[in-house]
Amino acid sequence: MKATNQAILALEDGRTFEGEAFGHTGTTTGEICFNTSMTGYQEIITDPSYRGQIVTLTYPLIGNYGINTEDAESSQPHVRGLVIGELSPVASNFRSQQSLGDYFTEHKILGIEGVDTRALTKHLRTAGAMRCCISTELTAEEAIQAAKDSAPMEGSDFVKEVSTESNYHWDGESRLWNIPSPSQDREGHYEDLEPAKYKLVAFDFGIKHNILRSMRQAGFDIEVVNSRTSAEEVLALNPDGIFLSNGPGDPAALDYIHAEVEKLLGKKPIFGICLGHQILTHAFGGKTYKLKFGHRGGNQPVKDLRTGKISITAQNHGFATDADTLPDDVEITHINLNDDTVEGFRHKKFPAFSVQYHPEAAPGPNDAKYFFDEFAAMIEEFQG
Structure with a gap:
């Protein structure tokens, strides 16, 4: 089921995007990046290489085939947040064991849908990967500051x-x-x-x-x-x-x-x-x-x-x-x-x-x- 919680995505350079939260609520920070794969969202969110990062998926509809334990790349999700255009209201696949929204709720991962991921990706290609904050509780100004206050990827040992x-x-x-x-x-x-x-x-x-x-x-x-x-x-x-x-x-x-x-x-x-x-x-x-x-x-x-x-x-x-x-x-x-x-x-x-x-x-x-x-x-x- 789609969430109705309003959420904001704020970049450290001051640009913001609005959307709706799914999965968990609250505030999360990390370096934001984008992935252009057309499928494989479960493998992406469970890849330990994404530790410390918020991932934007450029494919517009995510969650349509659900989640199953066999396709995970580790024992748990590692992304700090997920940014998508639309969360599918239906998980339609005979191997599906859980919806993406329920999976994020279980693991307390904050997702945001309804974002113009095309605009966000073009901005990141121009300005470069940067720190980001997704929040259901902060104002735009507070979220921008939270992004600025978060740790940079350079020098990090995850x-x-x-x-x-x-x-x-x-x-x-x-x-x-x-x-x-x-x-x-x-x-x-x-x-x-x-x-x-x-x-x-x-x-x-x-x-x-x-x-x-x-x-x-x-x-x-x-x-x-x-x-x-x-x-x-x-x-x-x-x-x-x-x-x-x-x-x-x-x-x-x-x-x-x-x-x-x-x-x-x-x-x-x-x-x-x-x-x-x-x-x-x-x-x-x-x-x-x-x-x-x-x-x-x-x-x-x-x-x-x-x-x-x-x-x-x-x-x-x-x-x-x-x-x-x-x-x-x-x-x-x-x-x-x-x-x-x-x-x-x-x-x-x-x-x-x-x-x-x-x-x-x-x-x-x-x-x-x-x-x-x-x-x-x-x-x-x-x-x-």
């Missing part, structure tokens, strides 16, 4: 909020170990996977479930470890490979992680995705910088400089690698065709590579899913 407290072996539910069959019906028919061939240690900086699923499908047995795990502790587990996950916040603020990853270079094959790519940038001796409004959506064109092939990719990041700071022994392998930013690289000496985008999608295209098999091939080569 990894410590989302990383697992205890290491664990990934097994998920039994259904998550399997690949959906093309003949799947309403009850779900699945095909069993082959036994795992490689032992993987995955750093959890805010890891998505579909990365774990994709790794298992590529033949990896996965031990997930806390972001504060030392290089010595990782090597003591004697993995065949090491994975650096996605996650939220400013990669430059994670110096305690950079130092441990640097110690792992050359010891085992390393693969990084998104924040993991940025952490590897720092471990290599490079630097990162904040993009004006980031890359978030399922339609980002990326060129593989080694083959000339272009993939349409899923992305979610507000920081990028500074190409000019990378040492000579690092080769840039992929670039974004919209703005020429670094989308992937590999080390010329050590078995280590990473990509800035999300080969596991969720949501988005599967053009780049071959990277999981490429990592397995790197391990085979490393083992001789």
Whole structure:
């Protein structure tokens, strides 16, 4: 059911938008950004990489297929707020277990609908991502000030909020170990996977479930470890490979992680995705910088400089690698065709590579899913 609570969205530069609250009421602040995906709102709101952010969805109707536990990318939503054009009054899908509004009420997340998301997105593209406040209780002037008073994304360490407290072996539910069959019906028919061939240690900086699923499908047995795990502790587990996950916040603020990853270079094959790519940038001796409004959506064109092939990719990041700071022994392998930013690289000496985008999608295209098999091939080569 639609909410009737009036709400205001205020940006730190003074621009405001009016709408109606759904889910929770009150006040929330965070950096506002936009995602251009046409579907996958559940995966977006449960992606730990969005910790500390208020997300604007550019697709006009949200909530039409509801929420189900299987499609979540973590155990809970991580967005601080959601901005949409229209909340669907009906959740129509046989897999739906709950409406989006009820899900937000349960988790005390504040959403706002009825906003001109086209105007808001154009403003953010021009002015850049900025701090924001959504409130059902503040005046416009108070909400603007609350946005100004909130913490900036630069210098933030949200990894410590989302990383697992205890290491664990990934097994998920039994259904998550399997690949959906093309003949799947309403009850779900699945095909069993082959036994795992490689032992993987995955750093959890805010890891998505579909990365774990994709790794298992590529033949990896996965031990997930806390972001504060030392290089010595990782090597003591004697993995065949090491994975650096996605996650939220400013990669430059994670110096305690950079130092441990640097110690792992050359010891085992390393693969990084998104924040993991940025952490590897720092471990290599490079630097990162904040993009004006980031890359978030399922339609980002990326060129593989080694083959000339272009993939349409899923992305979610507000920081990028500074190409000019990378040492000579690092080769840039992929670039974004919209703005020429670094989308992937590999080390010329050590078995280590990473990509800035999300080969596991969720949501988005599967053009780049071959990277999981490429990592397995790197391990085979490393083992001789």
